[in-house]
Amino acid sequence: MTEPVPFHFSTVAHLELPAGWVATDLDGLSEGIAEVPADSLFNHVTRIGARHPRARDLPANDFARWVGTALQDPETAERLAFAGAQPIRPIEDLRAALVAILGSVPKRRRSESVPESAAFHFVRARSIVAGLALEAGEPERIVDLWEGVDLAAVFYHLVEARVIGPKADDLCLWLRARGAQSMAEGAEALSSAGLPLARLRREIAVRWRRALIPRRVVRRAEVPEEVRRSEERAAAAKLAGRLRGAPRERDRP
């Protein structure tokens, strides 16, 4: 029997580089979308979320914003926004959906162009992955580590690894393989919704903790009374410390 593989958390930095395609009208945008490598397409629909992890309301993807602001075509912009709003989607499906929307725009509007200075430049993203020295042997341990994982890592394990790979870094896949079906389903449902990353991390943590309550209650009942009391005192002291301390910058609204 083989040993179960632990899950290693990693963070990611996206190195952006020119993809070599530039569009000044909807036809050019459509050609670019049809031709650029998958990482470029993925980058353009997801980087707004990666760059705005704490937004209350995520702005539309790069294509939609360019069409709305540079080409001043709000109708096409909103259609592109909707098509790109679902981060967990096979890239080729996404590509086909975007190209279909652009193809359905009346021909006259498709060739209305902007000057070079307002052109859309396609950008590729090369992922530089670095291990976080956080490892979970059991799904329960994932819950303990989850809130110490940076938002780039949340994006990498829940969105990028799932859509682009590598599969070994897909957290939901690992949870399923370890029998944590409900944890995987919860994470999948929330990450498919395209929430801002900070909210996604928070809501997943809440859902996972809730899912683990029955198991933890049983385990807690087995802990000696004395140990339980001392742990409760420590938790109360920690809470008091947090209430006394000033809020950190990133916690402020």
Added chain:
Amino acid sequence: MSGWLARYADLVGSDTLHALESLARRLRGHRIVMVNTTRTGGGVAEILHRMVVILEELGVPTSWELMEGDERFFGVTKKIHNALHGRAEPLTEADREVYLERTRAEAGRLKLDGDLILIHDPQPAALIAHRKLPGQRWVWRCHIDLSRRDPDHWEFLSPWVSRYDAAIFSAIEFVPPLEIPTYLVAPSIDPFSAKNREMEPEEVDSVWERLGLRQRGPWVTQISRFDRIKDPLGVIEAFRMVRARRPARLLLAGGGASDDPEGVEVLAQVMERAGQAKDVAVLELPPGSDLEINALQRGSTVVMQKSLREGFALTVSEALWKRRAVVASAVGGIPLQVLDGQTGLLARSVEGAAFQTVRLLDNPVLRRELGAEGRAHVRGNFLHTREVRDYLAVFASLV
């Protein structure tokens, strides 16, 4: 975690810093050398001061070498700099010889003993011809907007740039055709510098008073050097439209007039036009007025950046960092910072700038919301920690 990293932890979160440490671990056993031509003045020196310390704290040994030159050398490099920005002056044979001779001399003197060499801007670019050792990785970091480069000057420089292992530019529009890998790394601001550090309201008031700005607001300001591409006359025009509908004052503050003949001319025009308008103040700031700029931005109700053309325009990030409501043109790097309706408002015309300014003057809730989102956006994307992360990623991709 200690030193500068600990100060950043409160702003960006310890999880982000742990991620930085993880990236830095990929560079264990490597050593970085940064090279530029000045330790004081200018954004590059400013960022290098911090970056070297942060990289050291992350456990990546980093040193900073200064290429020296005489007046002739810097005269030539200034010419190249201007020409790469689009203001062409012919590069003579004598100019080329001055540049190459100084490069040869400095190549023999500089301590380029790391295996990852980051060369900043065109002045030291040709060092690679003399000093690149097997196993070393050289990266050229261009902080200049090359989109209007003069072809002769670029033809002179590009053979050296092509010998690098990679090049980094601030925005995609600035990237010239090159056969080497090119990466995009946006510049960043230092939240602890005099220009961006927190200030108490009393301190802000005292600076405004010291500068002779005692009138009550609301103030609309544009803080930029007096240059046509910053469109100060367009700002006055937009403000006249605003002033016809709402009580407000405009402040145009900036430097760049004293050492630039064109700047003197622009300032004179601005003064003349301001004299004809109601409630417009013009302030020429001397170099090193960082604290004054900080206070002026903090005391403004609306910050405008109505440029006709821009490089990256970090002044926008500076204003967003201070939770200011920003109205800016959709040019250069501005749309990366101002997401229309989310972190600020974009305008494409004089009337548009006036319209957006009136919206903001009338709506304190909108100003607050944009300000809060703008600060969060800068925190995640335009502080030095993000630029350090990107450099670490570039190097990690090369080793």
